[in-house]
Amino acid sequence: DTAVSQTPKYLVTQMGNDKSIKCEQNLGHDTMYWYKQDSKKFLKIMFSYNNKELIINETVPNRFSPKSPDKAHLNLHINSLELGDSAVYFCASSQGWGSDNEQFFGPGTRLTVL
Amino acid sequence: AQTVTQSQPEMSVQEAETVTLSCTYDTSESDYYLFWYKQPPSRQMILVIRQEAYKQQNATENRFSVNFQKAAKSFSLKISDSQLGDAAMYFCAYRRTHAGNNRKLIWGLGTSLAVNP
Numbered sequence: 001d002t003a004v005s006q007t008p009k010y011l012v013t014q015m016g017n018d019k020s021i022k023c024e025q026n027l028g029h030d031t032m033y034w035y036k037q038d039s040k041k042f043l044k045i046m047f048s049y050n051n052k053e054l055i056i057n058e059t060v061p062n063r064f065s066p067k068s069p070d071k072a073h074l075n076l077h078i079n080s081l082e083l084g085d086s087a088v089y090f091c092a093s094s095q096g097w098g099s100d101n102e103q104f105f106g107p108g109t110r111l112t113v114l
Numbered sequence: 115a116q117t118v119t120q121s122q123p124e125m126s127v128q129e130a131e132t133v134t135l136s137c138t139y140d141t142s143e144s145d146y147y148l149f150w151y152k153q154p155p156s157r158q159m160i161l162v163i164r165q166e167a168y169k170q171q172n173a174t175e176n177r178f179s180v181n182f183q184k185a186a187k188s189f190s191l192k193i194s195d196s197q198l199g200d201a202a203m204y205f206c207a208y209r210r211t212h213a214g215n216n217r218k219l220i221w222g223l224g225t226s227l228a229v230n231p
Binding site: 041103105106108 | 157158159164203205219223224
C-alpha cells in the first residue's frame with residue numbers, strides 16, 4: 001500500500017503549457033508539502049498545507065498554484081511552463097505540527113519542459 | 115537564518131566497511147530536530163535517523179548512528195557494515211522545534227555515497 005502517491009511519475013511537455021501534478025496520502029496526515037529538487041539535487045520547499053490551509057508559501061512564481069480539496073490531497077498546478085521549471089517535484093505529508101513529525105515523501109514527479 | 119552544510123558532495127566506501135558523512139548547521143535556537151534522509155536512485159526520500167537537540171544520547175538505527183555535537187553544531191552520520199543498497203544521496207536536514215507555523219525543513223545539498231563491491 002503506497003503511503004504517499006504522485007501522478008504522473010514522468011511528465012514531458014512544451015513551454016507555455018499548463019500542467020497538474022496530483023498527490024494523495026493514505027496515512028491520515030493533516031499536513032502536506034510540495035518540494036522542488038533541481039538538477040543539482042537541491043531540495044527546496046514550495047508550499048505546505050495544514051488541514052487544507054496554506055501554511056508555508058515560499059518565494060514561488062504565482063504560475064504555481066497548489067490546491068487542497070481535502071486533507072488527503074494536495075495538487076500542484078503550473079501555468080505557462082518554462083524551461084526552468086524542469087525538475088523533480090516531491091509531495092510529502094506529516095502528522096500535525098508536533099515537533100517530531102516525520103515527513104513521508106512520495107516517489108517524485110520528473111517534469112521536463114522542452 | 116538557519117543553514118545546513120554538507121561539505122562532502124561525494125563519498126565512497128567499500129562494502130562491509132564504515133563511512134561517516136558530515137553535516138554542520140548554524141542556528142541560534144536551543145531546541146530543534148536534525149534528520150538524515152536517504153534518496154536512492156528510485157528518487158524516494160526515506161528518513162534514516164532523527165535526533166532531538168535536547169537529547170545528549172546519540173540516535174542509533176541498526177547500522178546507522180549519529181555523532182551529535184551540539185556545541186560544535188555538528189551532526190555526522192556513520193554507516194557501519196556498508197551494503198550495496200546504501201548507495202544513495204544522503205541529505206541532512208534541520209527543523210526548529212517551536213516555530214509556530216514555520217515548521218519547514220532546512221536541507222543540506224546532499225552527499226552522494228557510492229558503495230564499492
